[in-house]
Amino acid sequence: MTSPELAAHPLSQVARVLTWGALGLLAYGTVSWVVAQPWFALRHIEVKTPVAHVTEAQIRLVAERKVRGTFFTVDLESVRNSLEKLPWVREARVERRWPDTLVVSLTEHVPLARWNDNALINEAGEVFVAAVSTHLPRLSGPEDSSAEVVAAYRRHQAALAPLGMTINELRLSPRRAWRIRLDNGMQLALGREQTDARLARFIALYPRLLVAQPATTAGAEQDAVKPDPVVPLSADLRYPDGFAVRMPGGAAPAGFTASRPAGMSPLKPSET
DSSP: OOOHHHHTSHHHHHHHHHHHHHHHHHHHHHHHHHHTSGGGBOOEEEEOSOOSSOOHHHHHHHHHHHOOSBTTTOOHHHHHHHHTTSTTEEEEEEEEETTTEEEEEEEEOOEEEEETTTEEEETTSOEEOOOOOSOOOEEEOOGGGHHHHHHHHHHHHHHHGGGTOOEEEEEEOTTOOEEEEETTSOEEEEESSSHHHHHHHHHHHGGGTOBOOOOBOSSTTSOOBOOOOBOOSEEEOOSSSOEEEEOGGGOOOTTBOOOSSTTEEEEOBOOO
16 A cells, blocks of 8 residues: 555656556557558448539549548548539538448539639629530629629619510629620610619610611511511610610611711600
């Protein structure tokens, strides 16, 4: 039996500390050895969420390059970062599932439009690079303006929808001026200020801009054929109390008075 005097001796206390330290290192080494053994090798990767663009081959390639170690030692953060570098992956989560599986949950980008020269942009205004073959509108602007351009696209498209118009291109210049190209080919210059109000004024008056050509007949017994209205080539909405349009061939818009030649007319509703 150890006497109280011996137990309280400084050398005895040091010995106890060293003993427990040695036992701790031994336990750590034993655990480290056990978890590194092939008994706990990872054998499966399961993609939990359905994906439209990321392929099984891409996920397998990430697994081959980045999954190192066993069930206990694999670096989940490294695997997650590698998955998020795949072109269509917006967010990835990686979890362990006993005894030998990594469970992967992927959130893919949903493309809203093309962005500048060689990228895509999603509905949150996040820019990513991926290949897509479907038709998408084109948005462009300075590199730090993606969220602003997406917000403007949504507002302007909602405003134009009642007219059956679709935005093919929305551009924000380095000088912060806005320009729209529609699916019918017409271009709208909105300028830098009061763009929503300017577009609303144009939309309110647009039905009166359509130029109808005289009806034609193919024969005496056939009904007159009414052609489609002539759509303006462009409209400059930057005027303080109206806007200017350019019609094909310099035609004057119906229902308006024109005061400029060459088809460029600052427009106000005529009194008649």
